[in-house]
């Protein structure tokens with residue numbers, strides 16, 4: 141008799157548990173769907189934001205060579221009137237013009253590569269990849285007096301989607317640029333180091349921009365966390381960056397050290 145009651149109770153509990161589990165499963169499924177939708181939305185927003193930042197960079201990169209070409213053509217007219225044009229003159233001018241045009245073509249190519257969606261993961265050199273991000277932002281960073289110092293000599297390889305890695309780097313250095321300006325910093329350095337240690341590959345990006353404000357440092361990788369004015373910040377950049385790091389099987393962390401923030405990407409060998 142007792143055993144029967146006990147078994148019945150057990151069964152009732154079991155049923156209760158089962159239905160609770162089902163309910164939970166349903167809720168988890170719903171949450172997962174929701175977070176997928178959110179992720180897509182954030183991804184789209186991040187792309188648009190990055191696109192805007194890149195367009196600015198390209199416009200900066202093109203301004204100077206366009207000016208130079210325009211000046212050359214003006215000068216050519218006067219110099220011809222004054223009888224200064226020789227074979228040597230023409231050669232030199234043509235070389236100069238080619239150099240300026242090459243600069244514009246390189247920027248444009250980098251820009252196109254950046255946004256051509258390549259789904260594939262591959263081995264690529266970290267140094268080379270960072271250098272090609274620098275091609276895109278060089279002029280803008282120069283104008284902002286920011287010196288980017290790629291300190292490691294020895295190339296290391298990463299296995300990942302290279303475009304995503306470039307986005308991560310661009311997000312981090314653009315944030316540093318914003319921090320230099322927002323905090324009115326005069327000494328503006330970004331140090332980049334990459335190396336292998338204890339079974340991990342590291343890419344460290346350190347700046348001298350004063351560090352991440354303590355009250356938000358815990359949250360900056362969450363979506364829509366920003367300290368910037370409305371219309372200036374979206375709070376999406378670092379959220380996307382940490383997603384990219386996790387997709388590589390790695391982590392992205394931040395620490396305030398020395399004179400600023402240090403972001404560290406860590407991926408198992």
Ligand SMILES: Nc1ncnc2c1ncn2[C@@H]1O[C@H](COP(=O)(O)OP(=O)(O)O)[C@@H](O)[C@H]1O
Pocket residue numbers: 311315316319347349350351352353356360365366367368372373374375376377378379401
């Ligand atoms: N290098 C940095 N120095 C200081 N603060 C930073 C740095 N990088 C990020 N932050 C802080 O993290 C916040 C979130 O960055 P992010 O996700 O890229 O969004 P957003 O740049 O649109 O604000 C920034 O608003 C800023 O407060």
Ligand SMILES: [Mg+2]
Pocket residue numbers: 311314315375377378
């Ligand atoms: Mg940002």
